[in-house]
Amino acid sequence: MNDLTIKLKDISVSFGNKDIFDIDELSAYVNDRIAIVGKNGSGKSTLLKLLAGELEEYSGQVQKENEFNYFKQIEESTYKSDNDMDFEMLSRLNVPDNEGMSGGEQTKFRIVKALSNYQLGLLLDEPTTHLDKESIDYLIEELRYYYGTLIFVSHDRYFINQLASKIWEISDGSIREFNGNYDDYIEAKEKEELEQAYEHEKMIKEKERLQASIEEKSAKAEKLAGKAKGNDIKPSRLASSKQKDTVQKQAFKAVKAMESRLSQLKETSSPLATKEVQFPMSKDLEMHNKFPIMGRDVSVTRGEKLLLDQVSFQFPLGSTIAITGSNGSGKSSFLNDLINEKEGFELSPKVKFGFYKQMDYKLQGDSSVLDFLLNQSKLSADRIRAVLINLGFTIDETLKPVNKLSGGEATKVSLALMFVEPSNVIIMDEPTNFIDINTIEALEKFIDAYTGTIILTSHDKYFVNRVADYVYKIENQNLVEVR
Numbered sequence: 001m002n003d004l005t006i007k008l009k010d011i012s013v014s015f016g017n018k019d020i021f022d023i024d025e026l027s028a029y030v031n032d033r034i035a036i037v038g039k040n041g042s043g044k045s046t047l048l049k050l051l052a053g054e055l056e057e058y059s060g061q062v063q064k065e066n067e068f069n070y071f072k073q074i075e076e077s078t079y080k081s082d083n084d085m086d087f088e089m090l091s092r093l094n095v096p097d098n099e100g101m102s103g104g105e106q107t108k109f110r111i112v113k114a115l116s117n118y119q120l121g122l123l124l125d126e127p128t129t130h131l132d133k134e135s136i137d138y139l140i141e142e143l144r145y146y147y148g149t150l151i152f153v154s155h156d157r158y159f160i161n162q163l164a165s166k167i168w169e170i171s172d173g174s175i176r177e178f179n180g181n182y183d184d185y186i187e188a189k190e191k192e193e194l195e196q197a198y199e200h201e202k203m204i205k206e207k208e209r210l211q212a213s214i215e216e217k218s219a220k221a222e223k224l225a226g227k228a229k230g231n232d233i234k235p236s237r238l239a240s241s242k243q244k245d246t247v248q249k250q251a252f253k254a255v256k257a258m259e260s261r262l263s264q265l266k267e268t269s270s271p272l273a274t275k276e277v278q279f280p281m282s283k284d285l286e287m288h289n290k291f292p293i294m295g296r297d298v299s300v301t302r303g304e305k306l307l308l309d310q311v312s313f314q315f316p317l318g319s320t321i322a323i324t325g326s327n328g329s330g331k332s333s334f335l336n337d338l339i340n341e342k343e344g345f346e347l348s349p350k351v352k353f354g355f356y357k358q359m360d361y362k363l364q365g366d367s368s369v370l371d372f373l374l375n376q377s378k379l380s381a382d383r384i385r386a387v388l389i390n391l392g393f394t395i396d397e398t399l400k401p402v403n404k405l406s407g408g409e410a411t412k413v414s415l416a417l418m419f420v421e422p423s424n425v426i427i428m429d430e431p432t433n434f435i436d437i438n439t440i441e442a443l444e445k446f447i448d449a450y451t452g453t454i455i456l457t458s459h460d461k462y463f464v465n466r467v468a469d470y471v472y473k474i475e476n477q478n479l480v481e482v483r
Contacts, residue, residue, distance in 0.1 A: 002030040004065050005121055005149040006051060011060035013046060020046055021173050023060070030066075030120065034151045035160040035182065038170035039392060040408035040436045044153045045073060048123050053149060061069055066149070068121035071114040073129070073153075079109050086116040089142070104130040104327035111139060115146075124152035128159050129433055132326040132459050155437050157182045158462035200268040210262045214255055221251035265266065277386050281451045282378060285424045289348045292317050292453060293425065298344035300333050307333055309477040314468070320447055320454040322464045324482075325474035331457040332429050334474065338455070339427060354423030356414065356431050363402040363410060370398045372413070377420035385415050390442045411435055419446050428456035430465050 004027060011023035020043040028051075036044045049055040050062065052070040079101055093108040095101070097169060101109065107130045114122070114279060128136050140162045143150060151168075154160055160167075160182040167185040169179040178185045183185035226369060300308040307330030315321050323331050338345050339353060367375070373384045388398045391412040405413065411434065418426060432440050447454055447467045458464050464471060471483035 002032070004028075004063075004454065005030055005032070007061075007063040008050070009061040009063070011051065011058060011062070011268055012048070013055070013058045013349060015057060016144060019173055021170055021175060023175055023291065026168070026175060026177070028149050030149055030153070031147070032149050032251070033163050033165040033167055034149075035164035035166070036151065036153045036168045036170065037182075037185070037437055038158075039438050041406065042170040042412075045125055046171060047168075047175070048125050048151070050154060051121075052123055057374070066120040068123050068149075069114045069117060069119045071110060071122075071124045074124040075110060076105070077113070079106060081109075081403065084116055086112055089115065102130075102327060104132060104135070108135060109132055115142065120148040122146060122148060122150050123154075124150070125322060125469065126153055126155065128154060128156045128459070130327070130459075132329075133324065133461060134326055136461075146361045155432060155435065155440060156312065156462065157437065157440075157461055160462070161462070163457055197270070204264060204269045205261065207265060210258050210265075214258045214262070217255045221255060253378060270466075277390055277445060277449050277462055278378070278383065279419055279446075279450050279452075281424065282422060283339065283349065285352055285422060285452075287317060287348050287350050287424055291315060292348035292351055293338070293455070294346040295338075295344050296346065298337075298342075300330050300337050300342075302330070302333050306477060308474065308479060311477055311479040313481075318451060318453055319469040320456070320467050322468035322471045323455065323474065323479075324459070324464065324471060329474040331474060334479075335427055335429055335457065349445070351425050352423050354418050354421050354426040356418050356426075356428040363405060365412070366401045366403055368399045369393065369402055369409075369413060372402045373416055373420050376417060378418050378422055384420055387420060387446070388412075390445060391416060392438055392442070409435075412439060415439070415446070416441060419450060423451040426450065426452060426456075428452045428454065428458075430459070432456055432458060432460045 007025070007027045008023050009025050011021075011026075013020040013022075037045060038044050046055065048070070050058060052068055053062075054070070055066070080098055081087070089112045090097075092107070093112065094113065095105055095108045107127070111127055114124070126141065131139070136156070136159060140159065143163055150163070152163075162181075164181045165179070167180070167182065169176045169178065169185070170396060178188050180188075293315040295311060295313045297310040298308060299306065301308055323334060325331050338347075339355075341347055363372070365372070369388065370381065370384060373388075376379060377384060385395075385398055389395075393409075393412070397409075400409075402410075402413070414429070415435075418428070431443060435443070440460075444463070444466050454467075456467075468483070470481060473480050473482050
């Protein structure tokens with residue numbers, strides 16, 4: 001085994017009255033590649049802060065053998081390079097030397113800063129946010145050759161698959177370790193669910209068997225007791241009566257034994273099954289054009305910069321189309337011009353757009369989440385409830401007032417709203433940013449269930465591979481179909 005880097009023992013973390021997680025014992029070693037996964041709010045970033053030595057509100061022991069560089073998800077920076085930075089890496093990632101950087105360029109700058117000053121430990125909190133595919137692939141190659149302990153949080157399953165040798169899962173206030181990458185982790189979880197379902201079914205059958213036996217034996221014992229009370233016992237039949245009394249006692253004893261066995265059966269639960277979601281299209285929104293969205297000699301510019309130069313395309317009805325490309329290539333600008341039907345875009349007259357909108361942290365009004373969505377949809381309460389449960393809401397949480405939602409919960413409501421509002425074309429610009437893997441997987445189910453047309457942009461390769469029927473790439477001012 002490699003040398004120990006850090007060890008956590010008897011750790012308990014809570015904020016106010018809210019317990020975040022407890023750890024009996026957890027260790028990381030040199031050359032471990034550990035991905036931390038869990039729902040939004042489960043404590044992933046908090047665990048990184050603990051490992052970095054920046055968390056004060058905890059109890060327990062932290063044994064740290066090496067120092068860590070720490071890339072935070074959100075951090076103020078001057079974005080000005082200095083002599084300690086790796087200028088070759090800055091150049092390869094196309095990071096400009098100025099203050100007016102885009103979100104992706106700021107992320108790249110901070111990554112270079114974290115990697116330039118080598119330590120034997122490296123902590124990364126969502127390092128792929130805002131990065132394009134080329135930058136993600138470059139970062140993966142850099143981290144493959146990193147010598148030391150790498151521990152990271154990411155919602156990018158492709159990134160996790162390429163790097164992780166272990167998974168730390170935070171769930172229900174505890175942390176479990178799985179060997180392998182994300183696909184190995186999912187396989188292990190699915191196997192656990194199958195075993196859980198088998199054990200639950202076995203327990204149910206044993207309960208039913210014992211209950212039936214108890215009823216049968218009880219009836220037999222009561223019948224024997226009734227006969228004994230109703231008969232006068234003659235001396236010549238005393239031995240026979242005693243024998244019957246013994247049989248009766250044995251019957252009652254057997255009943256008690258089975259009742260004891262029934263009470264001692266270990267309670268099991270079946271894996272939580274999410275109800276399948278469906279988004280039926282109303283008759284007035286149905287389209288029959290084979291290609292409801294087309295473009296002829298479309299040019300897209302921003303300021304004086306030409307992003308797309310006289311491109312033509314046709315997007316098939318009912319398909320999911322992914323637009324990919326490097327940062328600044330014009331993906332968001334393309335979507336914006338399409339929505340506004342700028343010159344060259346040809347849309348069916350019946351097109352009705354739905355959008356993914358990042359909601360404010362606090363929503364106004366005291367209506368429940370369920371009522372909020374019902375008021376903006378033609379779908380039934382049961383269908384909307386199924387959507388919310390797939391997104392991780394409990395039945396009680398669907399009744400929570402919208403003005404009491406957390407930022408993560410509001411984001412999930414905005415995803416739900418996009419699918420329950422009447423539409424036949426949905427536009428999504430980088431929908432997987434800032435949502436956890438569970439929510440991304442729910443979003444994939446929604447996309448599969450949606451009968452309309454979807455056009456999205458995403459740097460998430462794993463997500464694109466799972467949902468897109470057609471993949472286009474913006475490159476050299478052209479729109480090229482690559483799949």
